[in-house]
Structures are given as C-alpha cells and as structure tokens.
Amino acid sequence: MFATINYSDIPQERYTQLNKQLEALITGEKNRIANLSNASALLNHFLDRINWVGFYLMEDGELCLGPFQGLPACIRIPLGKGVCGTSAERRETLVVEDVNAFPGHIACDAASQSEIVIPLVKDGEVIGVLDIDSPELNRFSEDDRKGLESFVEILMQHL
Template identity: 50%
Template sequence: MSFASETLTGDKPAQYVQLASQAAALLDGEHDRTANAANLAALVYHALPHVNWVGFYFHDGHELVVGPFQGRPACVRIGLDTGVCGAAARSRETQRVADVHRFPGHIACDAATRSELVVPLVDDGGLVGVFDLDSPILDRFDEQDQIGLERIAQVFVDSLNWIRRD
C-alpha cells in the first residue's frame, strides 16, 4: 500500500477517510507505541499540505514530553497549564486555534507557526498525550480537518489496545 498524499482523492472528508484507512493499515499488527507514533507523524506530515510540524507529546503523569514528530526541533516538556497542547490535555477536548499569537500562554517552538490543532489522546479514561499539528498559515485547520484528525488520532489510540483485541 502506498502512503502518500498523491493517493488521496475526492473532497477533504473523503481524503481524511482514505488517510485514516492508510493509518490503520500502517499501524495494523504493530504494538510499539513509539513506532506507531513515528510512522503516523510521518504519514500525516507528508499527506497534508501547509503543515510545518506534526507529532506527539506523551503524558508522563505530570507533564507532556515530546514524542515522535516531523518538523523543526520541538519543546521537550510542556506543562498541562501551558499552551495549546496543555489546554488540550487538561480539558481533554480538541483545541483548534486559528491564530496562535492570540492564544494565551502559547508556546512558540517554531516562530513560523501561525495556527494549530491539538487532539487529546485518551485511552480508557486515561490521558496518553496529545497529537499536535502546526501550520504556518493562519486559520489552516477547519472543522473538517478537526473531524478527520480526531479520527486518525483514534486510530493511534486503538493501536494501544492490541492486548484487549488479541
């Protein structure tokens, strides 16, 4: 199976369905959280236009710690009371921010970032971390992006539950 944006067809919702299917195929049978996060970050980074960072932060019980990602070097640790990632982790609700410079407490890991979408990763009620996407374009992410990326984040969370499935 090919994993590239050139293979996505149709309108944006249809493309996200295809991308989620590619993500599920990519993660199928692999049980390592780091490997799955690395491959998923690469898949999404190369499939979506106008993103400059795609990756994961994992909750260590106290704060978020950077995990696999694609893009420029990132902040290593983020408190749950800080930035867009912290807000998503704390509230356990997706944060879609049109202009990060208007978000109180925004952390500027990459000065080029203008908008951000962060999906909390929750497994069986517990916070696993967040799936974070940045863009150099103002208001890059819309509701369709949010729905599609939440679906892809769920594919990752589902990959953590292989012991329950087997």
C-alpha cells in the same frame, strides 16, 4: 506497507483514505513509538501547509516530546500551559486560528501561526496529544478537526 496514493479532493473522502493507510501501517504492530512515528510521518505526507506534526506523551504529570516531523521542538510542556497543555488538561480538541492570540502560547517555532491539538485518551486517561502547526493563519478547518479526531480514534485502538 506504505504506498503513495492520490487523495480525493473531497475532505471526508481524503480523511477516509488517510485512515485506511493508518490502519494498514499500524495493524499488528504493538510498539507504541513505532506506531506514533509512522503516524506522524503519514500526517506529514498527507497534510499540506504545515510546518510541524507530532506527539507529546504524558510523563511524570507533564507532556514530553514524542515522535514528530519538523524542526526541533520544546521538550516538556506542563498541563494547562500553551495549546498542547490546555488541550490535554481540558481533554478536548483545540483549533487555534492565530496562536499569537492564544493566552500563554508556547512558541517552539516562530513561524507557526495556527495550530490544532487533539488529546490522546486511552482507558479514560490522557496519554498525550497530537499537535499540528501551520505557518498560515486559520489553516485548520472543521473537516480537519473531524478527520484528525477520527485518525486519533483509530490510533488509540492500536496503542
């Protein structure tokens, strides 16, 4: 069961608290869509200064919109295209300080100014990405990258 808590002001402690909440939400549940839905809702509650958070899942060789929080979004993204497709193709986290400077950026929401995308890798295969957008330039820090990568590691143990 989810309970609202007061998060620490120390980034590493905040992400530790977040990850404990994620574990509590998804442990024992086998439905992938339910777990991704709760994960996106949890991140939407946890992160400030964001305007979109959610998942794109691999389907027929491209990314397809999955559970998310925010405005309606692009449905399909080819591998290698935009920040999400590039992250999935490279199998690496991308932190983009200014999305308008990213070659081939796909603007699903014109308000988005910065973005972080973490690939979801299960048994050596990319199964999707976690995508988070912010209306602020340079919103995502190194602490966010590390914390969100650990969040995804926990999530992958339950998908």
